[in-house]
Amino acid sequence: MAEQGSKQVGVGIIGAGKMGRIHAFNLAKGIPNARLVAVADVVEDSARKLAAEFGVANVFTDYLRLVENREVQAVVISTPTLQKPQIVKFATEVGKHIFCEKPIATTFHDAEQVVKSAQKSPAKFQVGYQRRFDPLHVKVKETIESGEVGSLVLVRSNTRDPLPNQAQWPDLKNSGGIFLDTCTPDYDVVRWFCGSEVNRVEAEGSPRSQPDQHTVITNLSLANGVVAQVDASRMASYGYDVRVEVLGTKGGIFTSPEAAKDIRVLKGSQEGVATYSGYPDRFKDAYRLEMESFVDCILKDADTRTTALDGKAAVEIAAAARKSMQEGKAINLPL
Ligand SMILES: NC(=O)c1ccc[n+]([C@@H]2O[C@H](COP(=O)([O-])OP(=O)(O)OC[C@H]3O[C@@H](n4cnc5c(N)ncnc54)[C@H](O)[C@@H]3O)[C@@H](O)[C@H]2O)c1
Numbered sequence: 001m002a003e004q005g006s007k008q009v010g011v012g013i014i015g016a017g018k019m020g021r022i023h024a025f026n027l028a029k030g031i032p033n034a035r036l037v038a039v040a041d042v043v044e045d046s047a048r049k050l051a052a053e054f055g056v057a058n059v060f061t062d063y064l065r066l067v068e069n070r071e072v073q074a075v076v077i078s079t080p081t082l083q084k085p086q087i088v089k090f091a092t093e094v095g096k097h098i099f100c101e102k103p104i105a106t107t108f109h110d111a112e113q114v115v116k117s118a119q120k121s122p123a124k125f126q127v128g129y130q131r132r133f134d135p136l137h138v139k140v141k142e143t144i145e146s147g148e149v150g151s152l153v154l155v156r157s158n159t160r161d162p163l164p165n166q167a168q169w170p171d172l173k174n175s176g177g178i179f180l181d182t183c184t185p186d187y188d189v190v191r192w193f194c195g196s197e198v199n200r201v202e203a204e205g206s207p208r209s210q211p212d213q214h215t216v217i218t219n220l221s222l223a224n225g226v227v228a229q230v231d232a233s234r235m236a237s238y239g240y241d242v243r244v245e246v247l248g249t250k251g252g253i254f255t256s257p258e259a260a261k262d263i264r265v266l267k268g269s270q271e272g273v274a275t276y277s278g279y280p281d282r283f284k285d286a287y288r289l290e291m292e293s294f295v296d297c298i299l300k301d302a303d304t305r306t307t308a309l310d311g312k313a314a315v316e317i318a319a320a321a322r323k324s325m326q327e328g329k330a331i332n333l334p335l
């Protein structure tokens with residue numbers, strides 16, 4: 001396993017795109033116990049630019065060389081999802097700690113392989129479900145646990161992305177589609193809030209006839225009797241919108257205070273409406289906190305908060321949701 005002697009963990013980033021840059025910034029500027037020591041990207045220019053921005057000397061186009069580098073104790077995998085399982089496999093074989101962006105794989109079968117790889121290695125594995133570190137989501141979870149709203153009855157979670165232009169539309173093969181790419185963080189929130197596993201999934205999407213959908217709804221039943229609903233869309237003209245609602249026997253929790261009082265109409269052109277432009281500003285603190293926690297787990301030999309099994313559970317729900325939409329019937333879990 002990777003050395004843990006020094007006080008700083010040497011981290012290498014594989015995939016120097018949008019998320020790679022967010023993690024590079026936090027590792028280089030926001031986490032004293034970490035040191036960004038290497039960057040790899042198949043596009044050399046992308047790797048070079050990110051490395052230059054943070055003064056990193058080790059630049060690679062082949063991730064194998066980054067993983068083998070002696071200065072690298074932990075890797076952050078922020079490549080498209082299709083590439084993740086093979087990178088996880090190699091990094092675990094070499095004994096490096098892994099922070100893997102969500103979702104861990106594009107298929108349930110590959111997610112099971114990721115779990116196998118992670119379980120074979122004594123090194124740490126954390127999946128990037130940063131909502132478990134987001135101060136607002138953490139407050140909801142703590143309020144649920146305090147018993148203030150009684151026993152849970154219903155959980156709702158949504159992710160609505162701003163209308164993308166054609167060039168930004170996620171590639172289906174690399175991303176796995178909207179259920180996997182957009183909804184898995186909500187599925188993870190549902191499992192986390194409920195403290196229970198999903199045992200039945202029913203989903204609908206539009207347009208159903210296309211390989212990928214712009215808007216989907218998933219109804220979920222959990223083993224403890226709670227029901228949940230997740231919706232996702234790439235058509236939110238008013239900005240990036242992530243919200244949760246929790247209904248308990250003694251009250252409800254709403255992450256948007258206005259929602260409890262009145263309806264509010266938001267439009268793209270409206271001025272003075274404080275919405276987020278995207279995940280980088282909505283989850284700025286959560287991205288730093290999840291990486292800080294990953295580095296602390298390595299230094300203190302503690303368990304990570306979002307495990308490979310959490311990663312697999314979310315992929316399994318997404319696979320069931322797509323199957324449900326395609327076959328027009330509810331799907332029971334486990335698959
Ligand atoms: N946690 C979140 O909130 C969040 C938000 C957005 C994206 N993501 C996830 O982060 C991951 C990356 O997304 P992104 O938006 O940064 O994508 P991106 O396209 O901006 O970046 C991906 C980078 O990986 C590189 N790459 C591809 N294959 C590679 C390989 N084999 N080795 C090294 N580099 C390789 C590409 O050249 C590209 O630069 C995705 O899995 C996505 O689901 C997470």
